[in-house]
Amino acid sequence: MKITLKQVMPSPLSSIKHGTDSIWGNDVVLEPGKKIMLNAASGKGKSTFTYTVLGLRNDYAGVIAYDGKDVKTFTPDEWTELRKKKIAVVFQDLQLFPSLTVKENLLMKNALTNCFSETELIGQLDRLGIADKWEQKCGILSMGQQQRVAIIRALAQPYEWLIMDEPFSHLDEVNTQLCMQMIHQRTTELQAGFVLTSLGDDHQFSFDYMLNL
Ligand SMILES: Nc1ncnc2c1ncn2[C@@H]1O[C@H](COP(=O)(O)OP(=O)(O)OP(=O)(O)O)[C@@H](O)[C@H]1O
Numbered sequence: 001m002k003i004t005l006k007q008v009m010p011s012p013l014s015s016i017k018h019g020t021d022s023i024w025g026n027d028v029v030l031e032p033g034k035k036i037m038l039n040a041a042s043g044k045g046k047s048t049f050t051y052t053v054l055g056l057r058n059d060y061a062g063v064i065a066y067d068g069k070d071v072k073t074f075t076p077d078e079w080t081e082l083r084k085k086k087i088a089v090v091f092q093d094l095q096l097f098p099s100l101t102v103k104e105n106l107l108m109k110n111a112l113t114n115c116f117s118e119t120e121l122i123g124q125l126d127r128l129g130i131a132d133k134w135e136q137k138c139g140i141l142s143m144g145q146q147q148r149v150a151i152i153r154a155l156a157q158p159y160e161w162l163i164m165d166e167p168f169s170h171l172d173e174v175n176t177q178l179c180m181q182m183i184h185q186r187t188t189e190l191q192a193g194f195v196l197t198s199l200g201d202d203h204q205f206s207f208d209y210m211l212n213l
Contacts, residue, residue, distance in 0.1 A: 001160045003030040003068050005054065008062035009049045019210050023049065025062075028211065030159065030195065035187065035203055038197045040213035046197035047092050049213065053195075054089055055079055084112060085154055088159040090167040094150040094185040102130075102149050106156065113157040124152045128178055131182070143170035150189025151179050153184045162187055162194040180205050 005028045018024045024045065030036060031191050040046050051057040053064060055071045060205070064071045066082070072142070074082070083089075096105050106121050116124070125131040130141075130150040138146055147170055154162060162183065169178040196207070 002032055003161065004028070004065045005030075005053075005062075006063040006065070008052070008060055008064055010045060010052060010057070010060040011057070013045050013048065014061070016044075017210065023211055023213055030161070032192065032193060033191055034193045034208040035037060036193065036195045037205070037207045037210040038195050038213065039210055040197065040199070042199065043213040046168075046213060047165055049161055049195075049197065050089065050091065054083075054087060073192060085158050086160045087158055088162045090147075090150050090154045090162075090164040092165040092169075095140040096146055096147050096150055096153070101135050101137055103131050103135060103142070105149060106153055110155045110156050115156045115158070121152065121156070124155075124182065125149075127182060128152070129175065131205070139146045144172070144175065147171060148179060150173065151183065155182070159190060160192045160193060164194060164196045165201065166197055 001002060005023060007025060007027065008023070009025050013024055020026070038046065038049065048057065051146065052060055055074060058072060086183060097108075100108070102125070107118070110116055110121065122131055122134060125134060125148075128150055128151075130145050133141060133149075147167055151167055152162070166182075168179060171179065183194065196205070
């Protein structure tokens with residue numbers, strides 16, 4: 001699925017000067033199957049990008065389109081299908097259910113998508129070093145542990161795009177690499193693409209091209 005941004009300018013960012021290489025105010029194509037780093041300093045609109053591209057915010061000028069169709073025209077049912085099958089996300093604030101366990105958070109998502117068995121989900125937690133947290137409530141996990149749960153939850157669906165908003169901000173280098181390997185593997189298996197927003201210090205990862213805000 002091709003995502004295009006045509007002269008998109010979120011209202012809160014309209015008074016800021018943006019460069020000619022910025023996503024904002026220019027024409028940009030997110031090519032299917034590409035791994036993209038979205039580079040920006042704090043406050044330049046990484047979270048705003050995530051919410052607008054996912055259709056969760058409409059306060060912008062210009063047009064965002066999926067395969068040529070303006071996202072503002074999608075019905076709630078169409079969004080439901082898109083979010084189940086085509087676009088996965090790791091929000092900066094993760095949006096886990098804090099009073100539910102890791103198991104419940106993961107199985108709730110998996111019940112919608114039927115993607116993995118319980119054993120496979122536990123195996124993924126194990127790969128990221130947190131299998132022992134399966135029965136623990138998410139709200140009492142460390143932020144780095146919660147980020148790992150949120151990443152596994154995001155991967156538990158088919159997708160053509162995975163949008164990640166600073167998903168490693170609480171992780172050390174070893175865990176960041178483990179997560180990135182898992183993300184790369186699954187994204188490649190699905191022949192999908194991803195957009196990884198970053199403050200600019202994640203460039204050790206392999207990606208196809210970089211965009212700026
Ligand atoms: N709903 C809103 N109403 C008004 N201003 C907003 C709104 N959402 C975001 N902004 C402003 O837009 C700018 C970009 O915010 P955003 O959260 O997208 O930045 P960010 O690049 O993700 O920052 P950080 O890296 O610090 O998380 C900020 O100045 C913020 O105050």
